[in-house]
Structures are given as structure tokens and as C-alpha cells.
Amino acid sequence: MAVEMEVPTQTTPEVGGMGHSVKRKEDPRFIRGAGRYIDDVVLPGMLWLDIVRSPYAHATIKGIDASAALKIPGVLAVITGADLEKAGLHWMPTLANDKQMVLPTDTVMYQSQEVAAVVATDRYTAADGVAAVVVDYEPLPVIVDPFKAMEAGAQVLRPDREDRPNNHIWHWESGDRDATDRALESAAVRVSQRMHIPRIHVASIETCGCIADWDAIRGQMTLHMTSQAPHAIRTVLALVSGLPEHNIRVKTYDIGGGFGGKVPVYPGYVLAVVASLTVGKPVKWIEDRSENLQADSFARDYHIHAEMGATADGRITSLKVRTLADHGYTDAAADPSKFPAGLFNVITGSYDFPDAFVEVDGVYTNKPPGGVAYRCSFRVTEAVHAIERMVDILAHQIGKDPAQLRMENFIQPEQFPYKTPTGWEYDSGDYGKALKLAMEMIGYDDLRREQAEKRERGQLMGIGISSFTEIVGAGPSHQFDILGLKMFDSCEIRVHPTGKVLARIGVQTQGQGHETTFAQIIAEELGFPVADIKIEYGDTDTAPYGLGTYASRSTPVAGAATAMASRKIREKARHLAAHLLEANPDDLEWTNGKFSVKGSPDRSKTIQEIAFAAYTNHPQGMEAGLEAVDYYDPPNLTFPFGSYICVVDIERSTGEIKIRRFVAVDDCGNIINPMIVNGQIHGGLTMGLAPALYEQITYDENGNNLAGTFMDYLLPTAVETPAWELGKTITPSPHHPIGAKGVGESATVGAPPAIANAVVDALWHLGVRNIDIPITPPKVWAILQEKGVAT
Amino acid sequence: MDTQHVTVTVNGEAREADVEPRLLLVHLLRDVFGLTGTHIGCDTSNCGACTVHIDGESAKSCTLLALQVDGRRIKTIEGMASGADLHPLQQGFWDQHGLQCGFCTPGMIMQAAWMLERNPQPSEEEIREGISGNLCRCTGYVNIVKAIQQAAGMLSEADTAKAEAAAQVQG
16 A cells, blocks of 8 residues: 655746646657657767677687678778777777776776777668678687685786786775774674676667767867767767767767766767767668667676674664675776765665674676676675674674664664764664654554464465665766866756746656656746756757766756755846836745735735746846756765665475565655656666566676576566555655655665565575575575575 | 568558568567667667557557568557547556656557556456566556556546437437
8 A cells, every 4th residue: 555645836837836746748759659759869970880709708819801791791990909999999998997908908907898890871781791801710718706705816907007917906995984884893793795786788678879969160079979978978079079068969869768877988979979970971880679678887796795783782883894895807887986886885774783893895796897787886785785684693692672672773764964984974864764664554563473373284484674875966066077077067047038947957768758847846846837848968069068967967966956046046036126117126935936016915926927027127237038057066965865664475396476565665765756756666676576576697708798688687567566655755855945855766775685684584484594686596595405495 | 682562450540561571560660660669678678669450459669660560550659649648658657656767658558558458457466467478677567557557447447438328329
């Protein structure tokens, strides 16, 4: 049963400001099949690019013979690493200040790596060309295990990095090691656990692609593409190519899902740019699903060892975490520059304890590069999984109910703003309230009684809790940048004379509904109806500079910019109204989209009347027009939170896990559009279910990808996905202009440990402490066999 | 490569083209006819973004050759609305927030339309089973199920109204 919470509103439904479930403005085109995605775009004279990829995970390239390909009618060019090397374009910088091959000159480092590019007149001929390119490989030994990569004497995978004598990329740590060690040594109870958060892929249903269009006469490069961060792409392209930035236009279209996978620059984009520069025509590159799963940036792949200390009655005192991070052959993680392991040190979670220490070591292996988010804010999912598993292990170990143990260790509402032992300052929270609501919704006490009865009869039922705290909205410029670009964001608003509004934002929607929710922020602040407000984004020639949409940063950063730009307009509108009403600006008050004279509500001017005056009757000495721009540099991050409870039944004859119920109580601060918030949580939960039970990219010992298509990489369908039950609490962010925190990723972060905890809870009495995700039926069945309880 | 002639009816309109025998139906629709509402999300018939109707049957157009539909009737998402009037499924997806990025939506609507023709009053379980060949990465399916339920209700009301009108005429 979902609990529908009354979300407060200040505006009428016709205006549609915050709190209204306004139907989405973008939907009429999508439901008619009139959306426009990158592969729908066709430019005159457009050519096609397709990519030759390596069948080996590690090999020397002894030669590339393109002669047969070039004989195919319609194949116009074959581009190799040697060609790029002449222009110095065979390597490109990664977002993590490492470097990545665009095309190799001598060695391939992972299976499906780009080896050559074929340019042809259409997509089928380009594929023919790819099939006809002959590459002579000499296989090299492969390292797929990051622990083996770290062994003394291991083959050095990146000899080009003279600053790195082995496969160790970096070491990063946070917190107080000595104090944590002392606290652990003196702890009455110590629990420790190894866990692997496996390599997964965002697998947005639309793959990646672009059209590079070089206009030699105008000296203009237009890159039409699928990107979550078009401005950053423009600047990087300017720096790498030497093209002047004002002559580069990056333009996105409707984007068929992002989830972090459309943040990086992939070699295919660069190859299309090079091809267009070479042939002087538009060149389209669209990857297929196999390329997407096998070569695009992965997520996760953290090998974690966690140790937790507590008092005898379960008061947590300390946490120490060591992690090996498998980055593949180059560090292409999409993390802020100062945070090579992202925000992993938010790992102390929702709990109040004094000592913590976290260290992470990055490692090279023969796998594709990446380290994108999979719908989360910079490694927060890995952190939440570890802390929520550890709390459950502690509770079970000392025989205390996991809900009770959480309640006793939560940071209390009066402790906010709360400084964590690893240095973050949480803005606001009421963790006990969220968990209490979740427990009421699911009937926790009854479930525990039912579980005890079933256990007597040998039936396996588990209840799992996850009380997560997220860290989103990167971020304050003193801490956050990507390649030096500070992580502010922006909004520009133009009010037209007839009271209609055009607003442009620095973030990019991939399905979140920005055309609706950002209009609602303006409607709330200025009183224009949502129907009168158009939101644009994704064209770097027109949108103000911003760092893009990922890490749940749109609402926390660009949403704040939108509110602040609106308030600048409202302040100018006050002066215009004062002029129209012949009153002192300080004597005016703002209500319901109009300024009126205090004490004389009849003397008023609506925002629409004021907008008209801004162009037809502005006072002498004031600039005409009604526009504003805001670049918002957030003072802090925001910390959404929630409590999830999952109930599972395990089939003893097959190891199948059935999610009977899943209750999700979220708190994302103030809510702009309840319908969209719930939709984000439904989707996030499903992308939490996916790695918990189904998705994993694995490799054999030769580095062959074993999950390279949707036949093997299992996205949840409607059948496996439970009917999610949602609840809400609202704890506004005190530092955000509209009190919002961001919500797109909370559920992906919070859901996996709730599911894993439920499965382990069902099996703990058999001696099971942990099962690494994805918890598949074969894994569970093997455990049931081993414990002698399979039927 | 040699081409062959293919003639089809798409959304009620006669269309023809000379195509390579290897051309996939989805590319005939998208690249030759410019009907880009039908999408491509995988190479393995798993995702269903390319779902269309062929002679009234739901089919994944990425796994058929253009030549295989020679002489047949095809319906795509572009053929679902009648002018300004949305199909009840389109209305349901909009009303119930049954879509986010919109990429799976056309295939989802085409599959749901076929399912409702065969089973006008499906249970939730039947709906979930019925769209299990269509992957959505954004919505978690909850609101897609609601959208299809709303459409089923609208279609059933429309049928009842039609039957009553017919009865009146006869009476």
C-alpha cells in the first residue's frame, strides 16, 4: 500500500508551481513517436562510421591491412592509430587525468577495444568495411584479477606511465587511521567482512552515438551527440583538437537514458570528429548494443574489506574500510578531480560514531575503462552497500533486531548540521522518522513474528533494511571540479513582452522531466503558469555554461540557479511595479504572481502586466527588458536519505528469491513534482534491484566479456520487478533556495543492501554472513545444498 | 549490392522501395521511410524498442528483413493517434507518467495495444507478462502497468458506448 503524502503547494494548479503533479510537457512528442534522438537525425551528405574492435583482451598489433575494405564500393576511408598519431590524436585525456587510446598504435588492452574506423556511405557498407579489415594480432598474457595485478612481479600493463612502476594507479584515504585502529582494538565487538560490488553497466536503452559535422568554409564544428554534459564536451574538444571553442557547437537531442554512461568521451566520438575533419562531410557513429556493453564505461567493481567495532550492546564506535578499485586499463572514472574514489568516504552513512578510516587503491587490469556512476553520485552506492551490510552483520552477530540497532545508532535530528568523521557536513535529516514510517507501512513486527513461525517449519523468509544517506549535488567550487571546470550550474531566464517565458539551463535531461520541473520552479517563484514557460537545454550555442546532469545534481545546483535567476527577475519586477503603481518599492508585497501595495490590495500589477511594461513603459534610468542569469555555486552538498524494507521468500528447491514486498520511504527535501519524484524512485528502485539480483559483467581468464549482449546481461523485465510501495517524509535542505535535495538516484543507492540484507537475514541461522551481489539462484542453491536444507 | 522491390502498407499508406535483400525492417521504416518513432535498443530481440504491428500481430522489426513484409500491412507508433486524438494507450502513458526518457515508449505502446486486442481486461500479472519482452530502464514498470490499465478501461468504455449506440439504432 503506497502512502500518498500531502505535498504542500503555494500556487494554484493552473500555475502549477512546486508540489503539483503537473503532467509532463515533454510527453506529447514521445507518446507519438515524435521524439528526436541522435540516430533519428539525418544531415545532407551524411556518411557513416563503424569501428573495428579487438577480439583479444591484450595483444600486440603486428599489422592492419585495410586494402580489401577500401576496395568495397562505398567505403571511403579506414582510419588507424598510425593515422591519428600523425596528428597527435591517438591518445586523449580521461576525466580522471589519465589517458586513453582513441586508437592503438601497437597494443590493445581490452576485448572490444577500438582498433580502426571505417567511413562509408551508409551503415551497412560501413559494417562490410569493418568485416573486411584484417588485423594481425599477437596475443599477450591477460590480467583480469585486480589482486593479481597488484602482486609483486605482475606484468606492468601501462609502461607508458613512467610515473607508475606497477599496476597501482593511486592511493586515496580519508579519516583518522590511528584513532580508528585504537577504537577497533578497544571495541567489545568487532565484525569484519569482504564483499565485492561487481562490475555492471548502465545499459540505457538508447546506446551512444554522434554526428560530427565539420564545415570547412565557416570553420565550424558541430557535434550532435548523446551527452549528459555538453558544455564540458565542448571545452574538452577545444582543448584536445585546438579548434577555437566559439566555433564548436555541441548539440544534444532527446536522450534515451543516461545514468552516467553518457558522461564520458568515447573514442567513437573522437573518431567521428576526425573523420568529418578529414572528409569534410557530416559523419555519424551509432554504437550497437554489443559495443555499448563491451566497450563503454562500466560502473562499480570495488573489492571491499570492512571492519566495524561496537560496544557489547551494539553502539557503533568505529569503521575501517580497505578497497581495491578495478579501473580497467586506464582510469577513466567520471569523478571530481580531487576525489579519485568519488564520495566513497560518505561510508559512515546514517550513523553517529566518532572514528572512521577509509582507503582505496586504484588498479589497472585488461578490462574496459570507466568508473561511471550507474545512477549514483560518485561511488556512494558502493559505500552505502558496505555500511548497510555491516550494520546488519553487527546486529545479527550480537542478536539485536537490525531496525533497533539502526534506531540506536542514527544521527539524531538535533545533531544537524552534522560533521562526519570523514569530513562531510550533512545538511539535514530525520532518519528515525523515515525508518519508523517504513516499519509501519510494511508491518514490521508482524513480519518478524511470521518469520519466526516459518523458521520453525523450515521455511526461508528474510526481512532486510537499508537506511541510507546519499551525498549529491556536486558541488561547491572549493572542493569540486572536473578537469578544472568548477561544478557550478546555471539558468538564464528571458521574460517576453506578452508574459511568456524562455528559460535555458546548464543541465541536460535524459528522462528526468526538466522541461516540466524547471518550469515549475519558475512558476513557483514568478507566478507564470507552467504552460507559459519553455525550458531549453543541451545546445552549447544557446544554453548557459553548466557541468551537466549526473550525480543527482540538476535540482540541487541548476534548480537552485533557476530559483535565484527567478528572484533576480522578481526584484526587477518590484521596481517596475513600483513605477507602474507610483509607489515605493519597499511598500510592495509579492503574493500570487503580483505585486500589490501593502494595505491596498486593489492597487496591484500582475507579473504579466509588469513584463509588458518592461518592454513598453520602463522608467527612465532602468534597463529595458526582463531577463536574468544565475550561476549557482552551492555552499554545500545535499544529503537525501531514506529507509527501505524488503521481504523475501526463498524457494528451497531452486534457490529462487521472491521479493514479496518492498517498501521505500524517501526524503528528498521539498518536492517539486510528486508524480515525477515517485517515477524517479520507481526507476531507481528497479536499477537497485538489477545489480542486487541480476546484472553483472564478468570475464573469463582470457578477458573475454561474458555478458556482452542482453541475452547474458539481464535487465529486469516487468515480471521480475516488484510493485514498489512508496512513502515520504520531507526534511528540507536548509541551504538550498527551494529546500530540495535531488532524488533521481536515491533508490538505486538504497535498494541493493535492503535486498541483500533480506536474503542473508533468511539464511543467517544457517551460518550465512554475506552473499555478494548479484544474488543469483545458483549462488543461493549452492548454499542451500551446502547447508543441507535444499529440497 | 542488387536491390529488390518491396511494397507495403504503412499506417494505411502504400509505400514502396528498392532495397538490399539484407535490409532490416526497422531500417526500412527508419532510414528509408523516415518513420523514426520505431527505435533500436539491442541486436538480440530482447528490448522491444522496435516493436511494430505486421498484419495486426506484434513483431520486433529489428529481427525481420524488409523483404519478409512485402505486401503486408504495418502499423507503427506514428499510426496510433487519429489526428489530434490520442490512442487511449498514448493518453494513459501521459496521464500515468508511464514514460521518462521516452525511448522504449513506442515499442511499449505497440506491444500493449496488441496485448489489449487479445485480452481487453488483463490482470496486473497478465500485463506484466505481456510486456516482458519490452525493456524499460527508467520507470520500473509501475506506471506503465497503470497506463495500460487506464487504457484498458478507456477502450472498454468506448466499446460499451459503441455497443449501446448500436443497440439504440437497432431498437
